[in-house]
Amino acid sequence: GAGVSQSPRYKVAKRGQDVALRCDPISGHVSLFWYQQALGQGPEFLTYFQNEAQLDKSGLPSDRFFAERPEGSVSTLKIQRTQQEDSAVYLCASSLDLGQGVDEQFFGPGTRLTVL
Amino acid sequence: TQLLEQSPQFLSIQEGENLTVYCNSSSVFSSLQWYRQEPGEGPVLLVTVVTGGEVKKLKRLTFQFGDARKDSSLHITAAQPGDTGLYLCAGGRTNDYKLSFGAGTTVTVRA
Numbered sequence A: 001g002a003g004v005s006q007s008p009r010y011k012v013a014k015r016g017q018d019v020a021l022r023c024d025p026i027s028g029h030v031s032l033f034w035y036q037q038a039l040g041q042g043p044e045f046l047t048y049f050q051n052e053a054q055l056d057k058s059g060l061p062s063d064r065f066f067a068e069r070p071e072g073s074v075s076t077l078k079i080q081r082t083q084q085e086d087s088a089v090y091l092c093a094s095s096l097d098l099g100q101g102v103d104e105q106f107f108g109p110g111t112r113l114t115v116l
Numbered sequence B: 001t002q003l004l005e006q007s008p009q010f011l012s013i014q015e016g017e018n019l020t021v022y023c024n025s026s027s028v029f030s031s032l033q034w035y036r037q038e039p040g041e042g043p044v045l046l047v048t049v050v051t052g053g054e055v056k057k058l059k060r061l062t063f064q065f066g067d068a069r070k071d072s073s074l075h076i077t078a079a080q081p082g083d084t085g086l087y088l089c090a091g092g093r094t095n096d097y098k099l100s101f102g103a104g105t106t107v108t109v110r111a
Helices: none
Strands: A005-007 A010-013 A019-024 A031-037 A044-050 A053-056 A065-068 A075-079 A088-095 A111-115 B005-007 B010-014 B019-024 B031-037 B044-049 B055-058 B061-065 B071-076 B085-093 B096-101 B105-110
Touching (some): A005 A088, A010 A019, A044 A065, A044 B096, A053 B096, B005 B085, B019 B105, B044 B061, B071 B085
Parallel strands (some): A010 A111, B010 B105
Antiparallel strands (some): A005 A019, A019 A075, A031 A044, A031 A088, A065 A075, A088 A111
């Protein structure tokens, strides 16, 4: 497809389980972002990749959150020992250039994570 | 904590009416982007404004960037049900990849 895709679209996990969320960015896009969107809120920055390098992970809420993009394309966001407060929509976005503020970010549909 | 405050939080109007959504901050941004997000989808970019005082028009939508580049507004003329959605503003800074989003304004246009 031409756009950013994410899988799964919905994930229900029991508290304490580990989850892995996948993002397929637009082919050729250098920059990849992960955001967390809580119900009724705007997206909050989690982490940023430039190709395979994770240049900023300052938005990750805790050390239970881990993201990787080993070949500079597909990215995975992993959450270990999920907690109820992790319930949110996780959005992935990619952009063509170096991710400077004025670059257009193309968003995927998100993965809705519900932790019971 | 979100740097950009949007108002109102919710807006419900009748088809054909006009509406304005505001986005305010105490911080200066080099660019301000407006997105629309529909349920179950990711945000889609509507416009980017980069110059203080800039006004951009996109059909029935008018976007304005404040002179001091701290605030912005989105005005919709003769709203239609297809304009229904969550409108998000996001601020960017030169040489900073992060976008700072507001909490959004949920707009409902009733037929």
